[in-house]
Amino acid sequence: MELQATNSTDLLVVGAGFSSLSLAYSAKHQGSTSVIVERKHHLWSPSTGLITPPTLSLLEEVFPFDIPIQRAFRSMKVVFKGVGEVLLSSREPFLFLLDKNSFFSAAREHLPHSFTLALGCSFMRSENETAKVQTSSKEMSIRYNVLFGADGALSKVAKSAGLPLVKDWLYGYEWSISRPLADDFITFIVDPSVSRAYGIWMFPINGETVRVGLASKKPLRREDAQSMMKQYFSFDDPLLDYKGGAIPISGPVRTPFKENVILLGDAAGLCGPFLGDGIQTAVKSGIAAAKALEQPDVGASYAQLLRTLGVTKYLKQQSTLRNLWDKFVSQSTLKRLYRFTLRNQDHLLDDLTTIKEDPSNFFPVVRKFFG
Numbered sequence: 001m002e003l004q005a006t007n008s009t010d011l012l013v014v015g016a017g018f019s020s021l022s023l024a025y026s027a028k029h030q031g032s033t034s035v036i037v038e039r040k041h042h043l044w045s046p047s048t049g050l051i052t053p054p055t056l057s058l059l060e061e062v063f064p065f066d067i068p069i070q071r072a073f074r075s076m077k078v079v080f081k082g083v084g085e086v087l088l089s090s091r092e093p094f095l096f097l098l099d100k101n102s103f104f105s106a107a108r109e110h111l112p113h114s115f116t117l118a119l120g121c122s123f124m125r126s127e128n129e130t131a132k133v134q135t136s137s138k139e140m141s142i143r144y145n146v147l148f149g150a151d152g153a154l155s156k157v158a159k160s161a162g163l164p165l166v167k168d169w170l171y172g173y174e175w176s177i178s179r180p181l182a183d184d185f186i187t188f189i190v191d192p193s194v195s196r197a198y199g200i201w202m203f204p205i206n207g208e209t210v211r212v213g214l215a216s217k218k219p220l221r222r223e224d225a226q227s228m229m230k231q232y233f234s235f236d237d238p239l240l241d242y243k244g245g246a247i248p249i250s251g252p253v254r255t256p257f258k259e260n261v262i263l264l265g266d267a268a269g270l271c272g273p274f275l276g277d278g279i280q281t282a283v284k285s286g287i288a289a290a291k292a293l294e295q296p297d298v299g300a301s302y303a304q305l306l307r308t309l310g311v312t313k314y315l316k317q318q319s320t321l322r323n324l325w326d327k328f329v330s331q332s333t334l335k336r337l338y339r340f341t342l343r344n345q346d347h348l349l350d351d352l353t354t355i356k357e358d359p360s361n362f363f364p365v366v367r368k369f370f371g
């Protein structure tokens, strides 16, 4: 889309990730004009794209095209660094790998007509219901009625509107490695020295490519990441096709709205503080925002709908887990977690999947560990 100097729009959405696309596909705004500005020249997400079955169902509800899945996983090897490892299996696939390239090209192709996508266009700041945006050749102004910040954990929209910012995040990194791997499972390494609750992962995409990643408390240099990967997975192959970003782990921001500005997804801290999973919550925030637009008080309705959709509860539970982890993590907790995982080897993945489906299953699972 070629932006005009006189642009004015009903909704201005910053960022074209899972949250904003879910808003666009859920909004029933006939006759109004909406613009999504995305600073990259293509649609993308820093995410690995691992989603649980309930998240897949949610995507199927929101998007009117087949959700492309690259791989389904039924097993995961969990390595408790320095303690032991357990191979877990589930009855049905517990994680699907979304084919993000195909997903984003379908999302772009089917984008509802009332939404216009401006790629290569960065939001800079906003004042008096006018946003300044920067394209490769010019700075421009866009007037809006409602502004949505769907621009990730380091949201410029939140900063510009004086809304609370995500306080704490992990640095997430991911690469491909060209390497044959016969494994059919995800390997997940729990090593509290690297990150508080998240970890290091590796999984095969096809017979020739492996994806490796980690979430770290501190920013890492590529050489350091390379040697860490070598240490954990014993390989020397070069890391290719880097992707990464901030993973919010401080939980939902106190107020995700102000007058006519609303924060979605990672910008509102809606990412699991323990697992670093944010696709499901980003999609739900888009759905909530679209519904809230039909109400007189958009901001307050949005916050209420996040509660109704279970987003707030799910994230609170993950915050509790992270706090417990931060407080008690030690070699003996790791040993305990290892024994717990071993004891529940046959049904743990199925149990964890049900937590996503119904957050009230959370406490029984946690009780099993601490009890």
Ligand SMILES: Cc1cc2nc3c(=O)[nH]c(=O)nc-3n(C[C@H](O)[C@H](O)[C@H](O)COP(=O)(O)OP(=O)(O)OC[C@H]3O[C@@H](n4cnc5c(N)ncnc54)[C@H](O)[C@@H]3O)c2cc1C
Residues within 6 Å of the ligand: 014, 015, 016, 017, 018, 019, 020, 037, 038, 039, 040, 044, 045, 046, 047, 048, 049, 050, 051, 121, 122, 123, 124, 150, 151, 152, 153, 156, 171, 172, 173, 174, 213, 243, 244, 245, 246, 247, 264, 265, 266, 267, 270, 271, 276, 277, 278, 279, 280, 282
């Ligand atoms: C390495 C890594 C792996 C992850 N793996 C998973 C996973 O497997 N499963 C899962 O559920 N979650 C995962 N997550 C978390 C998940 O990626 C996020 O929670 C989710 O993508 C949030 O969606 P969003 O729409 O809020 O933001 P994003 O998907 O981050 O989209 C934000 C968009 O805003 C754009 N943008 C930013 N600033 C501006 C600006 N100033 N102007 C215009 N555009 C801007 C960005 O380019 C981006 O396209 C992972 C995160 C990382 C970093």
